[in-house]
Amino acid sequence: MSETSGHVGASEHVNAARPRDARPHTTDAGRPVRSQALLDALRTTVVIADGAMGTMLQEHNPTLDDYQQLEGCNEILNVSRPDIIAAIHDVYLETGIDAVETNTFGANWSNLSDYDIEDRIEELARTGAEIARARVEAFEARDGRVRWVLGSMGPGTKLPSLGHTTYANLKSTFAEQALGLIRGGADAFLIETSQDLLQTKSAVNGCKQAIDETGVCLPIFVEVTVETTGTMLMGSEIGAALTALEPLGIDAIGLNCATGPTEMSEHLRHLSKFSHVPVICMPNAGLPQLTKTGASYPLTPEQLATAHEQFVKEFGLGLVGGCCGTTPAHMKAVVDRLRGTPVKARTLEVDPGVASLYQHVSFDQDSAFLAIGERTNANGSRAFRDAMLAENWDDCVDIARARCATGPICSMCASTTSDATVWLT
Numbered sequence: 001m002s003e004t005s006g007h008v009g010a011s012e013h014v015n016a017a018r019p020r021d022a023r024p025h026t027t028d029a030g031r032p033v034r035s036q037a038l039l040d041a042l043r044t045t046v047v048i049a050d051g052a053m054g055t056m057l058q059e060h061n062p063t064l065d066d067y068q069q070l071e072g073c074n075e076i077l078n079v080s081r082p083d084i085i086a087a088i089h090d091v092y093l094e095t096g097i098d099a100v101e102t103n104t105f106g107a108n109w110s111n112l113s114d115y116d117i118e119d120r121i122e123e124l125a126r127t128g129a130e131i132a133r134a135r136v137e138a139f140e141a142r143d144g145r146v147r148w149v150l151g152s153m154g155p156g157t158k159l160p161s162l163g164h165t166t167y168a169n170l171k172s173t174f175a176e177q178a179l180g181l182i183r184g185g186a187d188a189f190l191i192e193t194s195q196d197l198l199q200t201k202s203a204v205n206g207c208k209q210a211i212d213e214t215g216v217c218l219p220i221f222v223e224v225t226v227e228t229t230g231t232m233l234m235g236s237e238i239g240a241a242l243t244a245l246e247p248l249g250i251d252a253i254g255l256n257c258a259t260g261p262t263e264m265s266e267h268l269r270h271l272s273k274f275s276h277v278p279v280i281c282m283p284n285a286g287l288p289q290l291t292k293t294g295a296s297y298p299l300t301p302e303q304l305a306t307a308h309e310q311f312v313k314e315f316g317l318g319l320v321g322g323c324c325g326t327t328p329a330h331m332k333a334v335v336d337r338l339r340g341t342p343v344k345a346r347t348l349e350v351d352p353g354v355a356s357l358y359q360h361v362s363f364d365q366d367s368a369f370l371a372i373g374e375r376t377n378a379n380g381s382r383a384f385r386d387a388m389l390a391e392n393w394d395d396c397v398d399i400a401r402a403r404c405a406t407g408p409i410c411s412m413c414a415s416t417t418s419d420a421t422v423w424l425t
């Protein structure tokens with residue numbers, strides 16, 4: 001931890017952290033026992049997570065020195081002002097929640113490279129997890145009740161589907177973040193506020209890379225963000241997200257941010273019906289209303305508790321929490337309403353299909369056979385391969401259009417590696 005801190009209480013939080021190289025107790029599969037307990041809880045008793053971090057940070061009014069002259073870089077506070085981060089975790093833990101999120105939302109390449117400190121991804125992720133781990137263990141020591149650390153992984157601002165960066169760069173740098181979260185003592189990865197499925201995929205596979213490197217198999221939770229338009233920022237419907245992400249072997253899927261619970265309802269209904277893994281939800285405190293002093297969130301603590309109570313009953317959620325605009329008072333209301341609530345069993349429907357970036361298409365067949373266009377395949381069509389290698393995208397699209405006219409599904413292969421195989425419909 002940095003010597004620049006010097007704030008009363010900081011060393012206490014640091015010293016309580018687990019030894020850097022201590023490996024967690026694991027099951028035979030390399031799954032830490034604590035993480036397995038979290039996974040079990042998601043299927044039996046509703047887990048309650050914390051609320052917003054950003055607004056709480058602002059209330060502590062960090063100085064430019066606290067930010068080490070990197071104004072707005074919240075993750076630097078993990079080393080410069082761990083006492084602030086610890087105090088925020090404490091306020092949430094006092095409400096009786098079961099899990100805290102680490103202050104590592106922006107401990108990624110996209111955010112840290114804006115400050116020219118992308119070489120500190122692992123460090124800032126690790127220190128964020130260490131602070132949360134220490135506070136969780138302090139509360140556990142009081143009453144023996146297990147609490148969990150969710151390693152927050154935000155999307156960053158550079159979207160691979162828009163060509164802002166490459167999948168490979170994101171995957172390898174998310175792996176650094178995941179490595180830090182493992183070393184700092186997180187119990188699960190929480191890939192959240194996902195806007196672009198290719199970015200989400202890079203984060204999931206980055207986590208898997210870190211798991212392979214360490215042998216510590218943390219669960220991977222994913223939350224996508226569906227805008228008021230009804231799709232993710234890149235235009236993906238919830239069905240496309242589920243179809244694209246579930247086969248990657250994630251351990252929970254859900255929604256967070258952008259809207260309040262009301263707007264999330266129909267998307268949660270879809271996940272509740274079709275997701276084989278637990279469904280989770282961390283809404284904002286309603287749709288933000290712009291005021292002269294900034295965004296204001298209209299949902300009261302009781303209203304958030306009522307929404308979550310309804311979701312838990314109707315959709316069988318395994319974990320609930322809060323995003324922008326939610327406060328300790330909100331989480332206290334949720335705890336009072338839902339603490340110890342059993343997870344309602346869901347009746348799953350099976351709908352095999354494929355997804356493009358935009359939508360899920362079921363393998364329904366009205367006619368005798370399902371036509372899958374194969375011409376847009378770099379291995380099967382010389383015309384397509386030549387056009388692709390020449391970066392003649394208009395020709396590629398023309399070939400795809402011609403295929404799409406013949407059937408509902410068009411298989412596209414742009415590489416010989418399966419990693420880059422995508423389905424277009």
Ligand SMILES: [Zn+2]
Pocket residue numbers: 256257258284323324
């Ligand atoms: Zn949010």
